[in-house]
Amino acid sequence: MTMQLPIEGQDFASRPRAMTRERMRWYVDAQATAVANDGKPRFGGPTIHDDDDYARAQGLPGIIADGMVSTNWMLALLVDTFGPAAATVGRLRTKYVHPVYEDDVLISRAKVMAVTPDEAGHRIALDIRCETLDGTPVTVGEAEVLLPHG
Template sequence: MRPGHEFEAQTYRLTRADLLAYAAASGDPNPIHQDEDIARSVGLPGVIAHGMLTLGLAGRAVATWTDDAEVVELGCKFTHPVVVPADTGVDVVVAGTVKSVTDDLVMIALEVTCGGEKVLTMPRATVRRVTTSG
């Protein structure tokens, strides 16, 4: 991996069933992730995905691109909700570009979008490259 290398974008379909499964696994049963009326009552455009689920998809893309290299940092700012329609679900697209390579660390700038709109600000990952001897 060299600076400027662009990874193939990864697309992940999120459905309401995914939100229910994530809520159970994470212990976050907030109804804005499950109930349309409650989500709208607090000013949201509809049921939204958990922010950490969206970031988790970015981590999944990084693992795919780097053959499960050790992720030493994964972060972002949550800036735009991912609305998940009940009938169709929604696609989240993760793209990445190598920003720098130093010693055994690779820094990757990410772009996470839904419907063409960025849903995370400053998403990034740092992975430790696997080195082989011999």
């Protein structure tokens, strides 16, 4: 994939995506299935990610999304923008700063902070975040993508 070299200050954004109860549940069940590691689907819970009563008992208004959902959406923006190498030779660090509730609509955004040439290509340093439609950040971080020469 050949792309035009981005410039410092350039912004990229994903399409808006809704956080559904079903999507939130997938992460709980995926974790339980991975832990079991027996080839059979497992169902986790109760957790703050899938059980409203349990979440309320922990002081939340209802279930919240696992932070990995927003992190995955941020990685998807990088892959959509820069190609698959963003997931294999890039890096992404995130911090969860605000809960994501059922039916929140989120947008992932990345801003180019620096473009640095090196022997392998150009390293693109980005500030990246996932936010609600009103601009409230829910996950923030930094990323680096290598765009090879050619």
